[in-house]
Amino acid sequence: MVATLLLLAAAAAGPALGDDALVTPMRVGRADAPLTLSVWAQQDYSHLAARPAIAGIFHDVFREWAATHPGVQLRVSVMPALEQHKAKLLLAAAAGRLPDIASVDSFWMPLFMAGGHVQALNAWWPEADRADFLPFTIQTLSDGAGNVYGVWHGTDCRVLYYRKDLLPAPPRTWAELLEDAGRISRERRIAGYLYNAGRWEAAVFDHLPMFWAQGGELVDAAGRPVFGAPPNRERMLNVLAFLRDTIRSGASPRSVLANNDYQQLTSAAVAGDVAMFLGGSWQLPDLRTGLSASEFAKWDIAPIPQKDAGPEATGTGGWVWVVFARDPERQKAAAEFLLTVESPTNVGRISQITGQLPVRRSVYRDFAFFRDNPWYARFGQMLVHGRARPAVPIYPAISAQLQLAVGYAVSGEKTPERALDDAWRAVQEVDTRQRGAPPPGRRAFDPATLLPVALAMLLALSVLAPLRGRQSGLRAWIAPALLLVSVALVYPMLDLVRLSFTDTRTHGTAYAYTLASFRDLLTDPAFYGMIGVTLVFVASSVVLQLGLGLAIALLIDAARRRGAARALGARLAVVSAWVIPGVLVGVLWRILLVENRAGIVNYWLSLAGVGPLPLLSSATLAMASVIAANTWRGCAFSMILQFAGLQRIPRELHEAADLEGLGAWPRFRMVVLPMIAPVVALNLALITIQTLNTFDLILPLTAGGPARRTEVISLYMYRSAFYELEAGRAAAVAVVMLALNLALAVAAAQALSRPRPAA
């Protein structure tokens, strides 16, 4: 209730409140400024960051910029999820809708440079100021002619965080780490060593230093992948075997498989649940604010342990501001904005809060926080051994496949050899495809695109045309609905079939007609795995939803018939879960199932003596969790249908059953079931379709992980189309789904039209 009131107040006041403020969630700068620049910022690098401290510092910095730049206003956007940020930028580039300014991960630069989208900043950026930046940030962003294409904003490095009170000295090698961590987890009953093994970039990037330190290389000088061929194969296998051994030796819990953001590492540390973790330099401020001073004093950092004591290595990342605006006036304003935000003073202020390592040399000199802080001096030393990911177009594919390999090796589902060789094969296929792909550019004109249009029009006309004479008046009544359905439903269905026979990419490059999408799909072992996952998910969800829905409906009906209770409350409770948007259900269950001891479900399980359990990280339990969440949400639908069905059973039948003294089961089998059978059949078809198309709930809950163990067909399709931008392949998957949908629709229609028993 309080929330509702607050909400109303804010909804009323929100938009009005912003008018005289220079920084609002919707706008930075004066509302009457003639020039409006669009900015796609990194998630944690603007006043819209979902973390109050970071949002606060950018609020200040942006306000100062706005106060001195009355002629310019900004529309800042943050993309949902990092992968999405990249994919959306690529799609926007193809559609000619790029923002004026964007923040991009440094290793994406080649993708945007290749298209000629990124604009050089030299004209607006004084040479002397550039000299203040760490050399690698300028070199990486320059072309041969001395043009600089971006402003690096902050870098980072990966380190081993460890508890000094538990470990007299940090482990330097894997063997030492396994031994120390194993001992601590046995003796202290906390995790010895945690790291990212969930399905995301960090699961690979955090471990690349272990590969590089052995002399391993991901790609050769020409940018072709080499990590799976000798001698690199052996080095990568060592890393995967080490990761597998962290679980085998008891050094790490299986929950590492669910670690898909760094917060899980920080929170384990704050909760006192871990002795060591492989994290990033930016986590330091979180530890400092999350822990009491005495607890924080127990923590220290060390270089990442390697196979053998020897050369150090760490991975450095970082984000880059780039300007896409082509118009000189906009470019100038954009560059001024970036150089204000990245001025030495602001870099110092911002880095202090974000925990990023500044890339301006003067900050380490002039800013007491960085100059006198021993932590930063040490991060600085580690940065010397830092290495960035290769800036080549194939890297995203390598990362995607290695993420899976890490998942498989850690879960023990595949041997490191199998996991690596499968990843290697998949990357080579992508590489061959990318190199064989026609040069970028749009296909001039493809007459086949008219086919679905013509068909959709024909279908629409076949309904309208026969309306002649007196009936011609009906046309106007049907036409609007027919138009909408033809344009945005029938046409896409037909176009989907066409697309499935192409190798087109979502951002609309040239394409050819081919059966390759279907062939690749049918020969891809991952496809069958995903089909299996989908079958388990759909079958279990459907059976549980139907079963529980029916059980609850029977309970409510029985209670109602006997006047025990009106049961309105219970009904409302069940349906309330169903009206929650699927994404929120996913977020809600993620919070319930969180794998630390403060997670409520794990807390209850441990009270019951069966927990804590890896509810999101073990392949089996993660699937169970996803099914449970989906059942929780979907029960209501079945309950309501079944309840409606039960209401149509005449009272006399029940009374007759009462007179016969029928027990509960015979009554259900002989009286109830025959009456509701058609409803059950219909219900079955409807929820099968719904479940088959569910991915909104899974995305925030497990994102398909661990590895691919909860990646259902719809998520796979979405990923192919909008992360990997393989529209052709996604269309082929979607055609399979479409066929299933229509088949089930026919089944449902038959259930509907079957004559009902007379009431």
Place this chain on the structure above:
Amino acid sequence: MKLSTPRRWGFRLGLALVAAAFLLPQLWLASISVKNKAGVFEFPPRWLPRDASLANYRFVLTRTQVPWYLWNSAKVAGLATALTLLAGVPAAFVLSRERFPRREAAVHALLAVQMVSPMVLLVPIYGLVAGLRLLDTHAGLVLVYASVQLPFTISVLKSFFDALPASVLEAARLDGASRLRTLWSIVLPLAAPGLAAVAIFDLASYWAEFSLALVLLDSQQRFTIPVGIFSFQSGYETDWHLVAAASFIGLVPVMAAFVLLQRYFVAGLTAGAVKG
């Protein structure tokens, strides 16, 4: 039949358990949403946090775009529902009350198409909206929403219209009322509860829709509530107490509408599936 006291309590207990299973998760979300960062990781977890505050709500409502996500969702869902009904009501009326060639085929086609999830069509719909130059606009989203929900809407409305007594319509025809007049002053008032059920069901579906909004919108200023809240999970670190507050804010309007209008909700839910 009179129930013995133990059995009566047995039923009550069963119902209470069911209610708890569906309400407790939501209450936990509410609990997290008034905690601070340390409270989220407190052990043992507490349902009633020691220093509960509305600070998370204040942050979410004043420093983020969540109020605008709510506005966007309301706008898109409202416009899409209006468009759906505007196109759907006349079509359903004609399909229900008029006899013309291909009518049966059209009804069957509707029944089949209404089962196809827009999820399946993400790729071609993206292409279509890009082609219409409507990417990153609410207009594009409204157009697509209304279209994909139309078959369901029409078939439900048709079943409501089918159920109206023929005599009333016959009388209207004898009075010489036009088709439009019949629909407006006779059919719609009679079918009002059904119309409300459909409208609410459509509104709720649009409010919850995620995949199309995720794919078709780019600017955060235009995000709807599901996409906006999904984007609250940061890639590096997620502040769950803020996510919980934002999520709870996303739930409140649906819950409020649901509690007020639950009769129609349930009618809308059953209507399409179980006919008369």
